[in-house]
Amino acid sequence: MSFIKKPNARHPNLPKNKLGLTRRDYEGALSTLCAGCGHDSVSSAIIEACFQLSIPAHRLAKLSGIGCSSKTPTYFLNKSHGFNSVHGRMPSVATGANLANRDLYYLGVSGDGDTASIGLGQFCHIMRRRLNMVYICENNGTYGLTKGQFSATNDKESKSRKGVDNMFESIDLAALAIQLGAGFVARSFSGDKDQLIPLIRAALSYKGFAFIDVISPCVTFNNHAQSTKSYEYFREHNEAVGFLDVIPENEEISVNYAEGKSIEVNVHDGSKMLLHKLNKSYDPGSRRKAIGKINDSRDKGEIITGLIYLDQNEEDLHDTLLTTEKPLNQLKKKDLSPGLKKLRQVNKSFS
Amino acid sequence: MTKVNDFVIKFANVNGSGSASANLMFAKTIFRMGIPVSPKNIFPSNIQGLPTWYEIRVNKDGYIARRDGVDCLIALNPQTYQSDLKELVKGGYLIYDSTMERKFPRKDINVIGIPMASICAEHYDDPRQRQLFKNIICLGALSVLFKIDISVLKGLIKEEFQKKPKLIEPNLHALGLGRKYAQENLSSDFGLQLKLMKQKSKKIMIQGNEASGLGCIFAGATVASWYPITPSTSLAEAFEKYLHMFRSDSKGNIKGAVVQAEDELSAIGMAIGANWNGARAFTATSGPGVSLMSEFLGLAYFAEIPLVLFNIQRGGPSTGMPTRTQQSDILSSAYASHGDTTQILLFPSDPKECFEMSVDAFDIAERLQTPVIFMSDLDIGMNDWVVDELTYDDKHNFDRGKVLSAKDLDSIEMWGRYLDIDGDGIPYRTIPGTHPSKGSFFTRGTSHDAFAGYTEDGRINAENLLRITKKFNKSTKYLPKSIRRNAKNKTDVGLIYFGSTTPAVDEAIDYLSEEGYDINKIRIRSFPFDKTLENFISENDHLFILEQNRDAQMKFLISNELEVDINQFVSILNFDGSPLTAKFIVDEFKSKVKNNKKIIAKVKKSRTAA
Numbered sequence A: 001m002s003f004i005k006k007p008n009a010r011h012p013n014l015p016k017n018k019l020g021l022t023r024r025d026y027e028g029a030l031s032t033l034c035a036g037c038g039h040d041s042v043s044s045a046i047i048e049a050c051f052q053l054s055i056p057a058h059r060l061a062k063l064s065g066i067g068c069s070s071k072t073p074t075y076f077l078n079k080s081h082g083f084n085s086v087h088g089r090m091p092s093v094a095t096g097a098n099l100a101n102r103d104l105y106y107l108g109v110s111g112d113g114d115t116a117s118i119g120l121g122q123f124c125h126i127m128r129r130r131l132n133m134v135y136i137c138e139n140n141g142t143y144g145l146t147k148g149q150f151s152a153t154n155d156k157e158s159k160s161r162k163g164v165d166n167m168f169e170s171i172d173l174a175a176l177a178i179q180l181g182a183g184f185v186a187r188s189f190s191g192d193k194d195q196l197i198p199l200i201r202a203a204l205s206y207k208g209f210a211f212i213d214v215i216s217p218c219v220t221f222n223n224h225a226q227s228t229k230s231y232e233y234f235r236e237h238n239e240a241v242g243f244l245d246v247i248p249e250n251e252e253i254s255v256n257y258a259e260g261k262s263i264e265v266n267v268h269d270g271s272k273m274l275l276h277k278l279n280k281s282y283d284p285g286s287r288r289k290a291i292g293k294i295n296d297s298r299d300k301g302e303i304i305t306g307l308i309y310l311d312q313n314e315e316d317l318h319d320t321l322l323t324t325e326k327p328l329n330q331l332k333k334k335d336l337s338p339g340l341k342k343l344r345q346v347n348k349s350f351s
Numbered sequence B: 001m002t003k004v005n006d007f008v009i010k011f012a013n014v015n016g017s018g019s020a021s022a023n024l025m026f027a028k029t030i031f032r033m034g035i036p037v038s039p040k041n042i043f044p045s046n047i048q049g050l051p052t053w054y055e056i057r058v059n060k061d062g063y064i065a066r067r068d069g070v071d072c073l074i075a076l077n078p079q080t081y082q083s084d085l086k087e088l089v090k091g092g093y094l095i096y097d098s099t100m101e102r103k104f105p106r107k108d109i110n111v112i113g114i115p116m117a118s119i120c121a122e123h124y125d126d127p128r129q130r131q132l133f134k135n136i137i138c139l140g141a142l143s144v145l146f147k148i149d150i151s152v153l154k155g156l157i158k159e160e161f162q163k164k165p166k167l168i169e170p171n172l173h174a175l176g177l178g179r180k181y182a183q184e185n186l187s188s189d190f191g192l193q194l195k196l197m198k199q200k201s202k203k204i205m206i207q208g209n210e211a212s213g214l215g216c217i218f219a220g221a222t223v224a225s226w227y228p229i230t231p232s233t234s235l236a237e238a239f240e241k242y243l244h245m246f247r248s249d250s251k252g253n254i255k256g257a258v259v260q261a262e263d264e265l266s267a268i269g270m271a272i273g274a275n276w277n278g279a280r281a282f283t284a285t286s287g288p289g290v291s292l293m294s295e296f297l298g299l300a301y302f303a304e305i306p307l308v309l310f311n312i313q314r315g316g317p318s319t320g321m322p323t324r325t326q327q328s329d330i331l332s333s334a335y336a337s338h339g340d341t342t343q344i345l346l347f348p349s350d351p352k353e354c355f356e357m358s359v360d361a362f363d364i365a366e367r368l369q370t371p372v373i374f375m376s377d378l379d380i381g382m383n384d385w386v387v388d389e390l391t392y393d394d395k396h397n398f399d400r401g402k403v404l405s406a407k408d409l410d411s412i413e414m415w416g417r418y419l420d421i422d423g424d425g426i427p428y429r430t431i432p433g434t435h436p437s438k439g440s441f442f443t444r445g446t447s448h449d450a451f452a453g454y455t456e457d458g459r460i461n462a463e464n465l466l467r468i469t470k471k472f473n474k475s476t477k478y479l480p481k482s483i484r485r486n487a488k489n490k491t492d493v494g495l496i497y498f499g500s501t502t503p504a505v506d507e508a509i510d511y512l513s514e515e516g517y518d519i520n521k522i523r524i525r526s527f528p529f530d531k532t533l534e535n536f537i538s539e540n541d542h543l544f545i546l547e548q549n550r551d552a553q554m555k556f557l558i559s560n561e562l563e564v565d566i567n568q569f570v571s572i573l574n575f576d577g578s579p580l581t582a583k584f585i586v587d588e589f590k591s592k593v594k595n596n597k598k599i600i601a602k603v604k605k606s607r608t609a610a
């Protein structure tokens, strides 16, 4: 267990965001994960991103399935409602929650076991529906909580801690996400705050389904030399395709990057997303190219990170279903119950 | 001798031949003539080609259960001639398509041939039209035989095709062809007659699922997530229909959302997520779906999230008899999910009660913060029943239960999601997004303390579980009460029943009473069981329990929950998948009594005393 001491006293000089809140206000309970677990870094990045975006914590709901990764919502955003559901089923719970109130932010955290095995069906379908949420998969190639079995994202060339070969093809969640309709698809690394925080910020600003596959090493069961989801392997095989900035509404944009290398994207809430491309020829707006890129780098033994795919057409499930603007959970009896007079008409149609 | 308004007509058809709407029109005509009628659709798990039947019982005394023995068979499916023929009563009528003339191996019945196909061939070229109008021609001929008020039937055809007015004339024409043939060729001394009656109260003819879907609208449900499965599908579809009818604004925006999920796990997950977030949400399914939902049901039970789950039961186990009726999910629903779980059950007995209980189910679920499983079945859900008009009290407000508003939270010093403040075991809940700094908590299926914090302290977990037990023990005051009725003469013979067997029970008890058997009866309407049932059991020495499953599940549940001796109950069980008949109950009851001298003595004694 990692106990990071957090003094309770408020420091008057802590930096504040637009809401006058400090980072502290976005923290959660003490983590009980193994010291050095990648998942804790993702929690820190979530805290930082929400702080920077000045998100009112109570306007965000955090949801998860079951696993070490799915435990983490306890460790950030104490003032948000949280829902630790059942193994692999967070997408359905998030869908229902979002249908009930379209005005909140929804942040789902899952693991590779939770997402790519038991929950693969729900994961696929939530993307088809373009639910407006951020879905982070803390991907360590293993089942941490049940002590180190291979997961379905484990690469074929990877070996277990005891040297056992992985016999089966792996599932690339980012490629799958692009294929199935996710509008924002990124991959990052738990240890790379500089890349991960802006990605989470951008994902939270995006309307539609935003998926971030975060390679997040399990130090206890899958961080050995022959694992392709280890700190070491990642550092040696990473190729970043670009990095992001999110410019909130009304703020001036100053681009310091050579023209042709940056893409500016308007976000529905009035802010802007700035994507700085490292690889000039890479176009995150093309589904086909994005999937090709993932496959190419895989053949080269590389892991690409950054924003891999972005559909600028921001649309979500509510747009498809034509749900009314006002959140459904705020409608009252007068909005909902047709009343006796209408019932009489119904009676008539059956008489 | 002519039978008036008291007989059974059975249509034997081929699935997918367009017979369903003609059959329904026939039943509806009888209904409109004010005569008590109960149609039962007996259909295979198939889309086209297999046999399907439509059985209509007409009964002037108002008995609407199924009845054995067919008085008039409209045999339009040569595949089933042989077995259908056996069901015809002596002196009954067999009506068939005599385009190809046939001999039937029974001397004691009347055979009436109508050359339906050849009339069609003469008047229509298009094969599909020939098929469809054949049914209407048949209807025309029947209207002559049964002396049906033709204006009623014509009116129905006009309504039926209101949205496709082009079809009205051709249908009326086909009807005329059938009538003409019958008038010119068939003898007028047909022994079954339909005569106009006056209805005592205003009635409607409606299916349970339709009424439930409508009930969900009146209850203010906004989210429905479901996965198609017979016999529950029509419930979600009805909800969607009424959602568009009553809750869409001028811009076409809708105050509600329906999602066809990828499976039942997802369907219930969505309903739970929506309820957790303060919307009223439900899912509808049947046995196989409930099995898939059981992990989530445990979560909703333990994390105390309201939920309404419609279980429209069908024949099990496994895929079983998917298009037949049973009451065989009692135990698997009452104790759905692993660990110590109990679920609230509601048992509607007809479509009117489906409407009323659907409205109530959401209040109950939110009041008790737990799933409510609505135990309907295929017979109620998918058959047309004649019931009193639906009513709704405009003054009734939704009972959202113990939900804290931002103002409430401001005025509260200490709040814990699972704190039992009122001593009724029901804690206070908060909805995400309510208050900037108060009332957030972590919903979890792991063991938790009164503040929703994770705990592995077994003592605290046990306390929490006992609080939930308390909540359930006190739940009956929010649930529909059992309805009991004592026999005219004093007796200590009692019959316990529930759900769709109700009409058969009512009829059977009348017959038995005529034969000198007095029986007190009680209809269970919810679980956990109420005091009324407990009293009934202690007041009656000879108890029968009627249910439609093999394993006497309700008997087990009662004995287990009320801690009464299981051996005091005599089971009457039926699980052939058909809606129950009064005769079945009468025969079973008598044969069980025959072997029980004590009961015979009782029955006789009470009679002499009276």
Ligand SMILES: Cc1ncc(C[n+]2csc(CCOP(=O)(O)OP(=O)(O)O)c2C)c(N)n1
Pocket (backbone or CB within 6 Å): A066, A067, A068, A069, A070, A087, A110, A111, A112, A113, A114, A115, A138, A140, A142, A143, A144, A145, A146, A151, A218
């Ligand atoms: C229905 C069900 N099956 C199995 C489990 C056991 N289980 C808990 S966590 C887990 C795997 C989690 O793996 P992953 O999602 O990758 O999370 P990690 O611990 O690696 O972060 C399993 C199999 C469960 N909780 N529920």
Ligand code: SF4
Pocket (backbone or CB within 6 Å): A032, A033, A034, A036, A037, A038, A039, A068, A069, A140, A144, A145, A217, A218, A219, A220, A221
């Ligand atoms: S077992 Fe692995 S995934 Fe789980 S907390 Fe430890 S390091 Fe993290």
Ligand SMILES: [Mg+2]
Pocket (backbone or CB within 6 Å): A067, A111, A112, A113, A138, A139, A140, A141, A142, A143, A144, A151
């Ligand atoms: Mg994992």
